Amino acid sequence: MTTKDTISTTAVVGSGYMGGGIAQVLALHGYKVALGDVDGETAERARVRLVEQARDFEGSGLLPEGAAETIEGNLVAAASIEEAVEGADYIAEAVPEQPDLKASILRRVSGAAPCHAIIGTNTSAIPIGELASSVTGPERFLGVHWMNPAPFIPGVELIPGEETDPRVLERAEQLIQSLGKTPARVADTPGFVANRLQFALYKEAVQIVDDGVATPEQIDAVVANTFGFRLALFGPFAIGDMAGLDVYESAYHTLEKAYGERFAVPEALAATVREGNIGLKSGHGFLHVAPEHKAALLSHRDNAYARLAQLRTELGQAPGL
Template sequence: MVSTVQTVAVIGSGYMGGGIAQVLALAGCQVVLGDLDAETAARSYDRLTEQAAAFEAAGLFPADATDTIRAGLRPAASLEDAVADVDYVTEAVPEVRAIKADVLRRISAAARADTIIGSNTSAIPISELARSVTLPARFLGVHWMNPAPFIPGVELIAPEHTDPEVVDRIEHLLRRAGKVPARVSDSPGFVANRLQFALFKEAALMVEEGLATAEQVDLVVSNAFGFRLALFGPFAIADMAGLDVYNSSYESLQAEYGDRLAAPRSLAELVESGHLGIKSGGGYLAIDPAQQQELLAHRDSAYARLSRLRAELGTAPGLSVS
Protein backbone atom coordinates (compact mmCIF):
# COMPACT_ATOMS: atom_id res chain seq x y z
CA MET A 1 0.00 0.00 0.00
CA VAL A 2 1.28 3.46 -0.93
CA SER A 3 1.02 5.94 1.93
CA THR A 4 -1.19 8.83 0.82
CA VAL A 5 0.08 12.39 0.80
CA GLN A 6 -2.50 14.58 2.54
CA THR A 7 -0.71 17.83 3.38
CA VAL A 8 1.46 19.82 0.97
CA ALA A 9 3.49 23.02 1.03
CA VAL A 10 4.13 24.87 -2.23
CA ILE A 11 7.13 27.17 -1.94
CA GLY A 12 6.96 29.84 -4.63
CA SER A 13 3.34 30.78 -5.22
CA GLY A 14 3.73 32.49 -8.58
CA TYR A 15 2.35 31.32 -11.90
CA MET A 16 3.72 27.75 -11.80
CA GLY A 17 3.56 27.22 -8.06
CA GLY A 18 0.09 28.70 -7.87
CA GLY A 19 -1.18 26.36 -10.56
CA ILE A 20 0.35 23.37 -8.76
CA ALA A 21 -1.32 24.48 -5.54
CA GLN A 22 -4.71 24.69 -7.25
CA VAL A 23 -4.37 21.19 -8.73
CA LEU A 24 -3.33 19.59 -5.44
CA ALA A 25 -6.09 21.37 -3.51
CA LEU A 26 -8.61 20.05 -6.05
CA ALA A 27 -7.15 16.57 -5.44
CA GLY A 28 -8.16 16.84 -1.78
CA CYS A 29 -4.88 17.96 -0.24
CA GLN A 30 -4.50 20.67 2.35
CA VAL A 31 -2.04 23.05 0.71
CA VAL A 32 0.05 25.75 2.38
CA LEU A 33 1.45 28.58 0.26
CA GLY A 34 4.91 29.84 1.18
CA ASP A 35 6.70 32.74 -0.46
CA LEU A 36 9.03 35.66 0.22
CA ASP A 37 6.86 36.90 3.07
CA ALA A 38 3.35 36.67 4.51
CA GLU A 39 2.03 39.49 2.32
CA THR A 40 3.16 37.83 -0.91
CA ALA A 41 1.61 34.51 0.11
CA ALA A 42 -1.66 36.23 1.08
CA ARG A 43 -1.84 38.05 -2.27
CA SER A 44 -1.24 34.74 -4.05
CA TYR A 45 -4.08 33.12 -2.09
CA ASP A 46 -6.45 35.89 -3.20
CA ARG A 47 -5.28 35.67 -6.81
CA LEU A 48 -5.60 31.90 -6.95
CA THR A 49 -9.11 31.82 -5.51
CA GLU A 50 -10.24 34.61 -7.85
CA GLN A 51 -8.67 32.79 -10.79
CA ALA A 52 -10.37 29.55 -9.74
CA ALA A 53 -13.74 31.31 -9.81
CA ALA A 54 -13.05 32.57 -13.33
CA PHE A 55 -11.97 29.08 -14.46
CA GLU A 56 -15.06 27.55 -12.89
CA ALA A 57 -17.34 30.09 -14.59
CA ALA A 58 -15.68 29.32 -17.93
CA GLY A 59 -16.16 25.59 -17.45
CA LEU A 60 -12.40 24.96 -17.15
CA PHE A 61 -12.63 23.84 -13.52
CA PRO A 62 -15.36 21.57 -12.15
CA ALA A 63 -18.37 22.92 -10.28
CA ASP A 64 -17.55 23.83 -6.66
CA ALA A 65 -13.83 24.05 -7.53
CA THR A 66 -13.61 27.55 -6.07
CA ASP A 67 -14.99 26.46 -2.72
CA THR A 68 -12.70 23.42 -2.69
CA ILE A 69 -9.63 25.54 -3.46
CA ARG A 70 -10.61 28.25 -0.99
CA ALA A 71 -10.96 25.64 1.76
CA GLY A 72 -7.88 23.67 0.73
CA LEU A 73 -5.38 26.55 0.52
CA ARG A 74 -3.92 28.76 3.20
CA PRO A 75 -1.11 31.34 3.04
CA ALA A 76 1.78 30.94 5.46
CA ALA A 77 3.62 33.63 7.38
CA SER A 78 6.97 32.31 6.14
CA LEU A 79 8.65 29.50 4.25
CA GLU A 80 9.48 27.83 7.56
CA ASP A 81 5.87 28.02 8.73
CA ALA A 82 4.67 26.56 5.42
CA VAL A 83 6.85 23.43 5.56
CA ALA A 84 6.81 22.82 9.33
CA ASP A 85 4.32 19.94 9.38
CA VAL A 86 3.45 18.63 5.90
CA ASP A 87 3.88 15.32 4.07
CA TYR A 88 5.30 16.86 0.90
CA VAL A 89 6.97 20.11 -0.14
CA THR A 90 7.19 21.17 -3.78
CA GLU A 91 9.74 23.88 -4.54
CA ALA A 92 8.66 26.13 -7.43
CA VAL A 93 10.95 29.14 -7.13
CA PRO A 94 12.71 30.79 -10.12
CA GLU A 95 15.06 28.67 -12.26
CA VAL A 96 18.21 30.17 -10.71
CA ARG A 97 20.66 27.74 -9.13
CA ALA A 98 21.58 29.96 -6.17
CA ILE A 99 17.95 30.70 -5.32
CA LYS A 100 16.93 27.05 -5.51
CA ALA A 101 19.89 25.93 -3.43
CA ASP A 102 19.12 28.47 -0.69
CA VAL A 103 15.41 27.59 -0.64
CA LEU A 104 16.11 23.84 -0.51
CA ARG A 105 18.49 24.33 2.43
CA ARG A 106 15.82 26.30 4.30
CA ILE A 107 13.16 23.68 3.52
CA SER A 108 15.47 20.89 4.74
CA ALA A 109 16.15 22.70 8.01
CA ALA A 110 12.49 23.45 8.78
CA ALA A 111 10.63 20.37 7.53
CA ARG A 112 10.09 17.08 9.34
CA ALA A 113 12.70 14.41 8.64
CA ASP A 114 10.09 12.27 6.85
CA THR A 115 8.78 15.09 4.64
CA ILE A 116 9.24 14.42 0.91
CA ILE A 117 10.83 17.31 -0.98
CA GLY A 118 10.36 17.82 -4.72
CA SER A 119 11.81 20.40 -7.08
CA ASN A 120 9.93 21.77 -10.07
CA THR A 121 13.17 22.59 -11.87
CA SER A 122 12.91 22.70 -15.67
CA ALA A 123 16.46 21.66 -16.48
CA ILE A 124 18.85 21.60 -13.49
CA PRO A 125 19.98 18.03 -12.66
CA ILE A 126 18.34 16.72 -9.49
CA SER A 127 21.61 15.17 -8.31
CA GLU A 128 23.09 18.69 -8.31
CA LEU A 129 20.20 20.20 -6.35
CA ALA A 130 20.32 17.27 -3.91
CA ARG A 131 23.56 18.67 -2.47
CA SER A 132 21.45 21.36 -0.79
CA VAL A 133 18.99 18.87 0.76
CA THR A 134 19.42 17.19 4.12
CA LEU A 135 18.47 13.48 3.88
CA PRO A 136 18.48 13.42 0.05
CA ALA A 137 16.77 10.01 -0.04
CA ARG A 138 13.50 11.96 0.30
CA PHE A 139 14.31 14.31 -2.60
CA LEU A 140 13.29 14.04 -6.26
CA GLY A 141 12.42 16.14 -9.29
CA VAL A 142 8.74 16.73 -10.02
CA HIS A 143 8.62 18.78 -13.21
CA TRP A 144 5.16 20.13 -14.02
CA MET A 145 4.29 21.63 -17.40
CA ASN A 146 2.94 25.13 -17.96
CA PRO A 147 0.05 25.84 -17.36
CA ALA A 148 -0.03 23.34 -14.51
CA PRO A 149 -3.84 23.06 -14.14
CA PHE A 150 -4.37 22.03 -17.77
CA ILE A 151 -1.30 20.14 -19.04
CA PRO A 152 -1.50 16.48 -17.96
CA GLY A 153 2.17 15.46 -18.12
CA VAL A 154 4.53 15.62 -15.13
CA GLU A 155 8.11 14.31 -15.21
CA LEU A 156 9.37 12.37 -12.18
CA ILE A 157 13.16 12.43 -11.85
CA ALA A 158 14.72 10.18 -9.24
CA PRO A 159 18.51 9.76 -9.11
CA GLU A 160 20.07 6.76 -7.35
CA HIS A 161 19.91 8.47 -3.96
CA THR A 162 16.09 8.72 -3.99
CA ASP A 163 14.12 6.16 -1.98
CA PRO A 164 11.85 4.22 -4.41
CA GLU A 165 8.95 4.53 -1.94
CA VAL A 166 9.22 8.32 -2.22
CA VAL A 167 8.75 8.09 -5.99
CA ASP A 168 5.79 5.74 -5.57
CA ARG A 169 4.08 8.12 -3.14
CA ILE A 170 4.45 11.15 -5.41
CA GLU A 171 3.37 9.18 -8.48
CA HIS A 172 0.26 8.12 -6.56
CA LEU A 173 -0.40 11.75 -5.61
CA LEU A 174 -0.07 12.91 -9.21
CA ARG A 175 -2.42 10.21 -10.51
CA ARG A 176 -4.91 11.17 -7.80
CA ALA A 177 -4.70 14.72 -9.15
CA GLY A 178 -5.51 13.51 -12.68
CA LYS A 179 -1.98 13.94 -14.01
CA VAL A 180 0.07 11.58 -16.21
CA PRO A 181 3.46 11.05 -14.51
CA ALA A 182 6.45 9.71 -16.46
CA ARG A 183 9.60 8.48 -14.74
CA VAL A 184 12.64 9.80 -16.60
CA SER A 185 16.40 9.90 -16.08
CA ASP A 186 18.27 12.66 -14.30
CA SER A 187 19.97 14.62 -17.09
CA PRO A 188 19.87 18.35 -17.90
CA GLY A 189 16.51 19.26 -19.41
CA PHE A 190 15.16 15.74 -18.71
CA VAL A 191 12.93 14.61 -21.63
CA ALA A 192 10.42 17.40 -22.22
CA ASN A 193 12.75 20.38 -22.29
CA ARG A 194 15.61 18.63 -24.06
CA LEU A 195 13.19 17.93 -26.92
CA GLN A 196 11.41 21.28 -26.70
CA PHE A 197 14.59 23.32 -26.74
CA ALA A 198 16.12 21.25 -29.54
CA LEU A 199 13.06 22.03 -31.67
CA PHE A 200 13.19 25.71 -30.76
CA LYS A 201 16.86 26.00 -31.66
CA GLU A 202 16.30 24.43 -35.09
CA ALA A 203 13.28 26.72 -35.65
CA ALA A 204 15.32 29.79 -34.69
CA LEU A 205 18.14 28.74 -37.04
CA MET A 206 15.68 28.57 -39.95
CA VAL A 207 14.55 32.13 -39.22
CA GLU A 208 18.13 33.36 -38.79
CA GLU A 209 19.11 31.72 -42.11
CA GLY A 210 16.20 33.41 -43.87
CA LEU A 211 14.53 30.11 -44.80
CA ALA A 212 11.21 31.07 -43.23
CA THR A 213 9.66 33.69 -41.00
CA ALA A 214 8.68 32.91 -37.42
CA GLU A 215 5.03 33.02 -38.52
CA GLN A 216 5.67 30.53 -41.33
CA VAL A 217 7.48 28.12 -39.01
CA ASP A 218 4.63 28.25 -36.49
CA LEU A 219 2.09 27.70 -39.27
CA VAL A 220 3.89 24.58 -40.48
CA VAL A 221 4.54 23.13 -37.02
CA SER A 222 1.05 23.65 -35.62
CA ASN A 223 -0.64 22.24 -38.73
CA ALA A 224 1.77 19.41 -39.60
CA PHE A 225 3.89 17.28 -37.27
CA GLY A 226 2.98 19.39 -34.25
CA PHE A 227 -0.67 18.58 -34.96
CA ARG A 228 0.17 14.88 -34.70
CA LEU A 229 2.12 15.41 -31.48
CA ALA A 230 -1.08 16.48 -29.73
CA LEU A 231 -2.12 12.82 -29.87
CA PHE A 232 0.97 10.62 -30.34
CA GLY A 233 4.63 10.65 -29.36
CA PRO A 234 7.45 10.73 -31.91
CA PHE A 235 8.07 6.98 -31.86
CA ALA A 236 4.42 6.06 -32.41
CA ILE A 237 4.27 8.55 -35.30
CA ALA A 238 7.45 7.12 -36.84
CA ASP A 239 6.27 3.51 -36.51
CA MET A 240 2.98 4.38 -38.20
CA ALA A 241 4.68 6.33 -41.01
CA GLY A 242 7.33 3.67 -41.70
CA LEU A 243 10.89 3.70 -40.42
CA ASP A 244 12.25 3.11 -43.93
CA VAL A 245 10.61 6.39 -44.98
CA TYR A 246 12.29 8.15 -42.06
CA ASN A 247 15.67 6.60 -42.87
CA SER A 248 15.50 7.69 -46.51
CA SER A 249 14.55 11.21 -45.46
CA TYR A 250 17.56 11.37 -43.17
CA GLU A 251 19.80 10.52 -46.14
CA SER A 252 18.59 13.68 -47.89
CA LEU A 253 18.96 15.76 -44.74
CA GLN A 254 22.47 14.47 -44.10
CA ALA A 255 23.51 15.28 -47.67
CA GLU A 256 22.58 18.92 -47.05
CA TYR A 257 23.28 19.45 -43.34
CA GLY A 258 25.94 16.87 -42.54
CA ASP A 259 26.08 14.54 -39.59
CA ARG A 260 24.01 16.91 -37.44
CA LEU A 261 20.94 15.51 -39.21
CA ALA A 262 22.16 12.01 -40.01
CA ALA A 263 19.88 9.08 -39.23
CA PRO A 264 20.03 7.99 -35.58
CA ARG A 265 21.97 4.76 -35.17
CA SER A 266 18.96 2.95 -33.68
CA LEU A 267 16.82 3.89 -36.70
CA ALA A 268 19.38 2.64 -39.22
CA GLU A 269 19.79 -0.61 -37.30
CA LEU A 270 16.04 -1.25 -37.16
CA VAL A 271 15.64 -0.64 -40.90
CA GLU A 272 18.66 -2.85 -41.67
CA SER A 273 17.08 -5.69 -39.69
CA GLY A 274 13.73 -5.29 -41.46
CA HIS A 275 11.87 -3.68 -38.57
CA LEU A 276 10.06 -0.88 -40.38
CA GLY A 277 7.26 -0.11 -37.94
CA ILE A 278 3.72 -1.42 -37.90
CA LYS A 279 3.80 -2.44 -41.57
CA SER A 280 6.48 -5.04 -40.80
CA GLY A 281 5.17 -6.06 -37.39
CA GLY A 282 7.59 -4.09 -35.27
CA GLY A 283 9.63 -0.94 -34.87
CA TYR A 284 10.50 1.18 -31.86
CA LEU A 285 7.29 0.24 -30.04
CA ALA A 286 5.80 -3.16 -29.29
CA ILE A 287 2.54 -2.65 -31.19
CA ASP A 288 0.36 -5.75 -31.56
CA PRO A 289 0.16 -6.53 -35.32
CA ALA A 290 -3.41 -7.74 -34.81
CA GLN A 291 -4.38 -4.21 -33.78
CA GLN A 292 -2.66 -2.42 -36.70
CA GLN A 293 -5.83 -1.54 -38.56
CA GLU A 294 -7.59 -0.60 -35.34
CA LEU A 295 -4.71 1.72 -34.45
CA LEU A 296 -4.75 3.42 -37.85
CA ALA A 297 -8.53 3.83 -37.70
CA HIS A 298 -8.18 5.38 -34.23
CA ARG A 299 -5.47 7.71 -35.54
CA ASP A 300 -7.59 8.88 -38.47
CA SER A 301 -10.65 9.43 -36.26
CA ALA A 302 -8.59 11.31 -33.69
CA TYR A 303 -7.02 13.58 -36.33
CA ALA A 304 -10.43 14.35 -37.83
CA ARG A 305 -11.90 15.22 -34.45
CA LEU A 306 -8.89 17.37 -33.58
CA SER A 307 -9.30 19.22 -36.90
CA ARG A 308 -12.93 19.96 -36.04
CA LEU A 309 -11.97 21.17 -32.56
CA ARG A 310 -9.33 23.50 -33.99
CA ALA A 311 -11.84 24.91 -36.48
CA GLU A 312 -14.28 25.46 -33.62
CA LEU A 313 -11.66 27.22 -31.48
CA GLY A 314 -10.46 29.44 -34.35
CA THR A 315 -7.22 31.42 -34.46
CA ALA A 316 -5.77 32.26 -31.04
CA PRO A 317 -6.27 35.95 -30.13
CA GLY A 318 -3.28 38.08 -31.09
CA LEU A 319 -1.78 35.52 -33.45
CA SER A 320 -2.08 35.64 -37.21
CA VAL A 321 -1.61 31.87 -37.46
CA SER A 322 -2.31 28.90 -35.22
Protein backbone atom coordinates in the same frame (compact mmCIF):
# COMPACT_ATOMS: atom_id res chain seq x y z
CA MET B 1 13.62 6.73 5.36
CA THR B 2 10.18 6.61 6.97
CA THR B 3 7.36 7.77 4.70
CA LYS B 4 3.70 8.12 5.56
CA ASP B 5 1.27 5.70 3.97
CA THR B 6 -0.86 8.61 2.83
CA ILE B 7 -0.23 12.22 1.90
CA SER B 8 -2.81 14.64 3.22
CA THR B 9 -1.02 17.91 3.98
CA THR B 10 1.10 19.62 1.35
CA ALA B 11 3.03 22.83 0.87
CA VAL B 12 3.99 24.81 -2.21
CA VAL B 13 7.01 27.08 -1.88
CA GLY B 14 6.96 29.73 -4.56
CA SER B 15 3.46 30.95 -5.35
CA GLY B 16 4.04 32.43 -8.80
CA TYR B 17 2.62 31.17 -12.06
CA MET B 18 3.91 27.60 -11.84
CA GLY B 19 3.72 27.19 -8.07
CA GLY B 20 0.27 28.73 -8.00
CA GLY B 21 -0.99 26.32 -10.64
CA ILE B 22 0.43 23.35 -8.74
CA ALA B 23 -1.24 24.59 -5.56
CA GLN B 24 -4.60 24.87 -7.35
CA VAL B 25 -4.38 21.28 -8.60
CA LEU B 26 -3.42 19.92 -5.17
CA ALA B 27 -6.18 21.87 -3.44
CA LEU B 28 -8.80 20.91 -6.03
CA HIS B 29 -8.08 17.23 -5.39
CA GLY B 30 -8.61 17.48 -1.66
CA TYR B 31 -5.11 18.10 -0.34
CA LYS B 32 -4.53 20.79 2.26
CA VAL B 33 -2.04 23.25 0.79
CA ALA B 34 0.07 25.85 2.61
CA LEU B 35 1.55 28.52 0.35
CA GLY B 36 5.00 29.81 1.24
CA ASP B 37 6.78 32.74 -0.36
CA VAL B 38 9.17 35.58 0.49
CA ASP B 39 6.77 36.72 3.20
CA GLY B 40 3.24 36.23 4.46
CA GLU B 41 1.82 39.19 2.55
CA THR B 42 3.07 37.83 -0.75
CA ALA B 43 1.65 34.40 0.03
CA GLU B 44 -1.73 35.89 0.98
CA ARG B 45 -1.91 37.92 -2.22
CA ALA B 46 -1.19 34.74 -4.14
CA ARG B 47 -3.90 32.86 -2.25
CA VAL B 48 -6.49 35.50 -3.14
CA ARG B 49 -5.34 35.56 -6.76
CA LEU B 50 -5.50 31.78 -7.09
CA VAL B 51 -9.03 31.58 -5.69
CA GLU B 52 -10.22 34.39 -7.96
CA GLN B 53 -8.56 32.72 -10.93
CA ALA B 54 -10.23 29.43 -10.04
CA ARG B 55 -13.61 31.21 -10.04
CA ASP B 56 -12.86 32.53 -13.52
CA PHE B 57 -11.82 29.05 -14.69
CA GLU B 58 -14.99 27.57 -13.22
CA GLY B 59 -17.15 30.24 -14.82
CA SER B 60 -15.57 29.49 -18.18
CA GLY B 61 -16.17 25.76 -17.79
CA LEU B 62 -12.45 24.98 -17.48
CA LEU B 63 -12.86 23.63 -13.95
CA PRO B 64 -15.83 21.66 -12.59
CA GLU B 65 -18.66 23.25 -10.64
CA GLY B 66 -17.64 23.88 -7.04
CA ALA B 67 -13.92 23.86 -7.85
CA ALA B 68 -13.25 27.37 -6.60
CA GLU B 69 -14.95 26.67 -3.28
CA THR B 70 -12.92 23.48 -2.86
CA ILE B 71 -9.68 25.26 -3.67
CA GLU B 72 -10.49 28.12 -1.30
CA GLY B 73 -11.27 25.67 1.50
CA ASN B 74 -7.97 23.80 1.11
CA LEU B 75 -5.60 26.69 0.45
CA VAL B 76 -3.94 28.79 3.17
CA ALA B 77 -1.15 31.37 3.16
CA ALA B 78 1.73 30.84 5.55
CA ALA B 79 3.67 33.64 7.24
CA SER B 80 6.98 32.16 6.10
CA ILE B 81 8.49 29.34 4.09
CA GLU B 82 9.34 27.52 7.31
CA GLU B 83 5.77 27.77 8.58
CA ALA B 84 4.42 26.51 5.26
CA VAL B 85 6.46 23.30 5.34
CA GLU B 86 6.59 22.48 9.04
CA GLY B 87 3.61 20.10 8.96
CA ALA B 88 3.70 18.96 5.33
CA ASP B 89 3.81 15.38 4.04
CA TYR B 90 4.72 16.58 0.55
CA ILE B 91 6.41 19.82 -0.49
CA ALA B 92 6.57 21.27 -4.00
CA GLU B 93 9.41 23.76 -4.46
CA ALA B 94 8.61 26.04 -7.39
CA VAL B 95 10.84 29.10 -7.10
CA PRO B 96 12.44 30.62 -10.23
CA GLU B 97 14.90 28.55 -12.29
CA GLN B 98 18.06 29.94 -10.71
CA PRO B 99 20.40 27.30 -9.22
CA ASP B 100 21.65 29.44 -6.34
CA LEU B 101 18.14 30.54 -5.38
CA LYS B 102 16.78 27.00 -5.53
CA ALA B 103 19.70 25.72 -3.44
CA SER B 104 19.09 28.39 -0.81
CA ILE B 105 15.35 27.69 -0.62
CA LEU B 106 15.88 23.93 -0.51
CA ARG B 107 18.21 24.32 2.47
CA ARG B 108 15.49 26.25 4.28
CA VAL B 109 12.74 23.84 3.25
CA SER B 110 14.57 20.66 4.20
CA GLY B 111 15.75 22.18 7.47
CA ALA B 112 12.21 23.03 8.58
CA ALA B 113 10.21 20.14 7.08
CA PRO B 114 9.31 16.95 8.99
CA CYS B 115 11.81 14.14 8.38
CA HIS B 116 9.15 12.09 6.58
CA ALA B 117 8.23 14.87 4.14
CA ILE B 118 8.85 14.26 0.44
CA ILE B 119 10.39 17.25 -1.32
CA GLY B 120 9.86 17.70 -5.05
CA THR B 121 11.59 20.41 -7.03
CA ASN B 122 9.85 21.81 -10.08
CA THR B 123 12.99 22.41 -12.11
CA SER B 124 12.89 22.55 -15.90
CA ALA B 125 16.49 21.56 -16.58
CA ILE B 126 18.79 21.66 -13.52
CA PRO B 127 20.08 18.16 -12.67
CA ILE B 128 18.54 16.76 -9.50
CA GLY B 129 21.92 15.58 -8.30
CA GLU B 130 23.17 19.16 -8.40
CA LEU B 131 20.29 20.39 -6.23
CA ALA B 132 20.30 17.38 -3.88
CA SER B 133 23.53 18.57 -2.26
CA SER B 134 21.52 21.40 -0.67
CA VAL B 135 18.87 19.10 0.80
CA THR B 136 18.98 17.66 4.29
CA GLY B 137 17.91 14.06 3.71
CA PRO B 138 18.44 13.79 -0.07
CA GLU B 139 16.82 10.34 -0.05
CA ARG B 140 13.44 12.11 0.18
CA PHE B 141 14.19 14.49 -2.68
CA LEU B 142 13.37 14.21 -6.40
CA GLY B 143 12.43 16.26 -9.41
CA VAL B 144 8.73 16.71 -10.11
CA HIS B 145 8.60 18.71 -13.31
CA TRP B 146 5.17 20.12 -14.13
CA MET B 147 4.31 21.71 -17.47
CA ASN B 148 2.87 25.16 -17.99
CA PRO B 149 -0.03 25.80 -17.35
CA ALA B 150 -0.08 23.29 -14.52
CA PRO B 151 -3.88 22.99 -14.12
CA PHE B 152 -4.40 21.88 -17.72
CA ILE B 153 -1.28 20.08 -19.01
CA PRO B 154 -1.54 16.38 -18.10
CA GLY B 155 2.11 15.31 -18.13
CA VAL B 156 4.54 15.49 -15.18
CA GLU B 157 8.14 14.27 -15.31
CA LEU B 158 9.45 12.43 -12.23
CA ILE B 159 13.23 12.51 -11.89
CA PRO B 160 14.89 10.57 -9.07
CA GLY B 161 18.42 11.48 -8.04
CA GLU B 162 21.09 8.93 -7.19
CA GLU B 163 20.10 9.06 -3.52
CA THR B 164 16.32 9.12 -3.96
CA ASP B 165 14.64 6.33 -2.01
CA PRO B 166 12.60 4.13 -4.42
CA ARG B 167 9.66 4.37 -1.99
CA VAL B 168 9.74 8.15 -2.34
CA LEU B 169 9.56 7.85 -6.12
CA GLU B 170 6.62 5.45 -5.82
CA ARG B 171 4.79 7.70 -3.38
CA ALA B 172 5.34 10.76 -5.57
CA GLU B 173 4.05 8.84 -8.58
CA GLN B 174 0.93 7.84 -6.65
CA LEU B 175 0.38 11.47 -5.67
CA ILE B 176 0.65 12.72 -9.24
CA GLN B 177 -1.74 10.01 -10.44
CA SER B 178 -4.23 10.99 -7.73
CA LEU B 179 -4.25 14.48 -9.27
CA GLY B 180 -5.40 13.11 -12.62
CA LYS B 181 -1.98 13.70 -14.17
CA THR B 182 0.19 11.35 -16.21
CA PRO B 183 3.61 10.83 -14.59
CA ALA B 184 6.65 9.64 -16.54
CA ARG B 185 9.80 8.45 -14.80
CA VAL B 186 12.92 9.74 -16.55
CA ALA B 187 16.65 9.77 -15.79
CA ASP B 188 18.49 12.64 -14.15
CA THR B 189 20.17 14.42 -17.05
CA PRO B 190 20.13 18.17 -17.88
CA GLY B 191 16.80 19.09 -19.46
CA PHE B 192 15.38 15.61 -18.73
CA VAL B 193 13.13 14.61 -21.68
CA ALA B 194 10.55 17.33 -22.34
CA ASN B 195 12.89 20.30 -22.45
CA ARG B 196 15.71 18.46 -24.18
CA LEU B 197 13.32 17.77 -27.04
CA GLN B 198 11.56 21.13 -26.88
CA PHE B 199 14.75 23.15 -26.93
CA ALA B 200 16.26 21.06 -29.73
CA LEU B 201 13.22 21.93 -31.85
CA TYR B 202 13.42 25.59 -30.87
CA LYS B 203 17.11 25.79 -31.80
CA GLU B 204 16.45 24.34 -35.25
CA ALA B 205 13.50 26.72 -35.70
CA VAL B 206 15.73 29.71 -34.96
CA GLN B 207 18.34 28.33 -37.36
CA ILE B 208 15.72 28.13 -40.12
CA VAL B 209 14.91 31.82 -39.55
CA ASP B 210 18.63 32.70 -39.61
CA ASP B 211 19.00 30.76 -42.87
CA GLY B 212 16.23 32.84 -44.43
CA VAL B 213 14.10 29.79 -45.19
CA ALA B 214 10.98 30.98 -43.38
CA THR B 215 9.76 33.61 -40.92
CA PRO B 216 8.80 32.83 -37.32
CA GLU B 217 5.14 33.15 -38.30
CA GLN B 218 5.53 30.75 -41.20
CA ILE B 219 7.39 28.22 -39.05
CA ASP B 220 4.70 28.34 -36.37
CA ALA B 221 2.04 27.77 -39.03
CA VAL B 222 3.90 24.76 -40.41
CA VAL B 223 4.55 23.18 -37.01
CA ALA B 224 1.07 23.78 -35.58
CA ASN B 225 -0.65 22.38 -38.66
CA THR B 226 1.61 19.44 -39.55
CA PHE B 227 3.76 17.34 -37.24
CA GLY B 228 2.91 19.47 -34.20
CA PHE B 229 -0.75 18.68 -34.84
CA ARG B 230 0.08 14.98 -34.64
CA LEU B 231 2.18 15.46 -31.51
CA ALA B 232 -0.93 16.55 -29.63
CA LEU B 233 -2.03 12.91 -29.76
CA PHE B 234 1.02 10.70 -30.31
CA GLY B 235 4.69 10.73 -29.35
CA PRO B 236 7.53 10.75 -31.89
CA PHE B 237 8.10 6.98 -31.80
CA ALA B 238 4.44 6.18 -32.44
CA ILE B 239 4.33 8.71 -35.28
CA GLY B 240 7.55 7.35 -36.77
CA ASP B 241 6.36 3.76 -36.63
CA MET B 242 3.09 4.68 -38.32
CA ALA B 243 4.89 6.63 -41.06
CA GLY B 244 7.53 3.95 -41.70
CA LEU B 245 11.09 3.94 -40.41
CA ASP B 246 12.44 3.22 -43.89
CA VAL B 247 10.94 6.54 -44.94
CA TYR B 248 12.62 8.24 -41.99
CA GLU B 249 15.99 6.70 -42.80
CA SER B 250 15.79 7.87 -46.39
CA ALA B 251 14.83 11.39 -45.31
CA TYR B 252 17.82 11.54 -42.94
CA HIS B 253 20.17 10.72 -45.81
CA THR B 254 18.78 13.67 -47.78
CA LEU B 255 19.00 15.99 -44.79
CA GLU B 256 22.55 14.94 -43.97
CA LYS B 257 23.68 15.80 -47.51
CA ALA B 258 22.25 19.27 -47.10
CA TYR B 259 22.95 20.09 -43.45
CA GLY B 260 25.76 17.84 -42.34
CA GLU B 261 26.44 15.49 -39.47
CA ARG B 262 23.72 16.79 -37.16
CA PHE B 263 21.17 15.11 -39.45
CA ALA B 264 23.03 11.81 -39.85
CA VAL B 265 20.86 8.70 -39.56
CA PRO B 266 20.75 7.71 -35.86
CA GLU B 267 22.48 4.33 -35.51
CA ALA B 268 19.58 2.86 -33.54
CA LEU B 269 17.24 3.77 -36.40
CA ALA B 270 19.56 2.33 -39.04
CA ALA B 271 19.94 -0.90 -37.06
CA THR B 272 16.18 -1.25 -36.64
CA VAL B 273 15.62 -0.83 -40.39
CA ARG B 274 18.42 -3.31 -41.21
CA GLU B 275 16.60 -5.87 -39.09
CA GLY B 276 13.49 -5.37 -41.23
CA ASN B 277 11.58 -3.62 -38.46
CA ILE B 278 10.23 -0.57 -40.24
CA GLY B 279 7.21 0.15 -38.06
CA LEU B 280 3.53 -0.59 -38.41
CA LYS B 281 4.01 -1.95 -41.94
CA SER B 282 6.13 -4.78 -40.56
CA GLY B 283 4.42 -5.02 -37.17
CA HIS B 284 7.44 -3.79 -35.26
CA GLY B 285 9.63 -0.69 -35.16
CA PHE B 286 10.77 1.04 -32.01
CA LEU B 287 7.36 0.05 -30.65
CA HIS B 288 5.50 -3.22 -31.08
CA VAL B 289 1.89 -3.29 -32.26
CA ALA B 290 0.29 -6.71 -32.39
CA PRO B 291 -1.18 -7.47 -35.85
CA GLU B 292 -4.69 -7.69 -34.45
CA HIS B 293 -4.43 -4.11 -33.20
CA LYS B 294 -3.18 -2.50 -36.42
CA ALA B 295 -6.55 -1.69 -37.98
CA ALA B 296 -7.97 -0.40 -34.69
CA LEU B 297 -4.91 1.81 -34.14
CA LEU B 298 -5.17 3.39 -37.58
CA SER B 299 -8.90 3.93 -37.12
CA HIS B 300 -8.28 5.55 -33.75
CA ARG B 301 -5.58 7.76 -35.27
CA ASP B 302 -7.82 8.97 -38.08
CA ASN B 303 -10.74 9.60 -35.74
CA ALA B 304 -8.50 11.45 -33.27
CA TYR B 305 -7.03 13.68 -35.98
CA ALA B 306 -10.48 14.49 -37.36
CA ARG B 307 -11.83 15.32 -33.89
CA LEU B 308 -8.82 17.50 -33.13
CA ALA B 309 -9.28 19.35 -36.42
CA GLN B 310 -12.93 19.97 -35.52
CA LEU B 311 -11.97 21.27 -32.09
CA ARG B 312 -9.44 23.66 -33.58
CA THR B 313 -12.08 24.97 -35.97
CA GLU B 314 -14.44 25.53 -33.03
CA LEU B 315 -11.79 27.33 -31.02
CA GLY B 316 -10.74 29.55 -33.90
CA GLN B 317 -7.50 31.46 -34.29
CA ALA B 318 -5.61 32.31 -31.11
CA PRO B 319 -6.02 36.07 -30.43
CA GLY B 320 -3.05 38.12 -31.54
CA LEU B 321 -1.34 35.30 -33.45
